[in-house]
Amino acid sequence: xxxxxxxxxxxxxxxxxxxxxTCRASxxxxxxxxxFQQKPGEAPKSLIYAASSLHSGVPSKFSGSGSGTxxxxxISSLQPEDFAxxxxxxxxxxxxxxxxxxxxxxx
Amino acid sequence: EVQLxxxxxxxxxxxxxxxxxxxxxxxxxxxxxxxxxxxxxxxxLEWVSIVESGGNTHYADSVKGRFIISRDNxxxxxxxxxxxxxxxxTAVYFCARRGRFCTDGVCHYSFDSWGQGTLVTVSS
Numbered sequence: 001x002x003x004x005x006x007x008x009x010x011x012x013x014x015x016x017x018x019x020x021x022t023c024r025a026s027x028x029x030x031x032x033x034x035x036f037q038q039k040p041g042e043a044p045k046s047l048i049y050a051a052s053s054l055h056s057g058v059p060s061k062f063s064g065s066g067s068g069t070x071x072x073x074x075i076s077s078l079q080p081e082d083f084a085x086x087x088x089x090x091x092x093x094x095x096x097x098x099x100x101x102x103x104x105x106x107x
Numbered sequence: 108e109v110q111l112x113x114x115x116x117x118x119x120x121x122x123x124x125x126x127x128x129x130x131x132x133x134x135x136x137x138x139x140x141x142x143x144x145x146x147x148x149x150x151x152l153e154w155v156s157i158v159e160s161g162g163n164t165h166y167a168d169s170v171k172g173r174f175i176i177s178r179d180n181x182x183x184x185x186x187x188x189x190x191x192x193x194x195x196x197t198a199v200y201f202c203a204r205r206g207r208f209c210t211d212g213v214c215h216y217s218f219d220s221w222g223q224g225t226l227v228t229v230s231s
Contacts, residue, residue, distance in 0.1 A: 034217045038152075044203075046217070046220075049219075087152055089218070095165070095167045096142075096157075098154065
């Protein structure tokens with residue numbers, strides 16, 4: 001199975017900050033990488049697919065990059081609604097696997 | 108508008124069985140890749156199973172041999188039959204669609220729509 005490791009596990013930031021979350025795959029997954037946002041008590045929301053393509057309706061403040069084994073999610077100009085948990089996921093092979101999540105908190 | 112509504116979650120005894128349903132609207136489950144993803148209390152997301160548009164199914168090792176995914180195209184509904192339930196199966200179960208996104212001849216099948224989830228609690 002492909003293991004997905006996110007760092008950091010938690011992150012404190014202020015409104016207006018720019019933050020970056022890293023995701024590393026245990027083997028080459030090309031760009032078969034997605035990012036999700038989840039707020040407490042809610043279903044996940046799909047943000048990015050193919051490592052860098054935004055889903056429809058996702059604001060351009062979210063951006064993704066990477067290929068192979070190393071990927072990043074960057075969120076610019078943080079707003080209160082952006083504080084949530086973020087997950088990466090590889091979908092190159094079964095079983096599909098998620099990172100453990102990065103909790104983004106308000107400083 | 109794409110919508111997924113899960114039902115069937117319940118409090119169930121250890122070793123029992125339960126069937127979850129995911130009713131879809133706005134698209135056809137038979138021509139899409141439909142998944143179940145679960146989240147144990149306070150934990151992260153775990154992919155459980157998929158039924159592909161061609162009918163192939165795949166499972167996480169943690170549920171293989173105990174869970175069965177199926178669909179009824181006439182009802183536009185996906186099911187998850189869960190047997191031999193253990194306390195480790197306690198979770199919110201989400202239904203999710205893997206949409207198809209193609210660019211320059213390369214297609215990606217990535218989650219694009221999620222249901223609100225249904226809670227399964229296994230009691231010992």
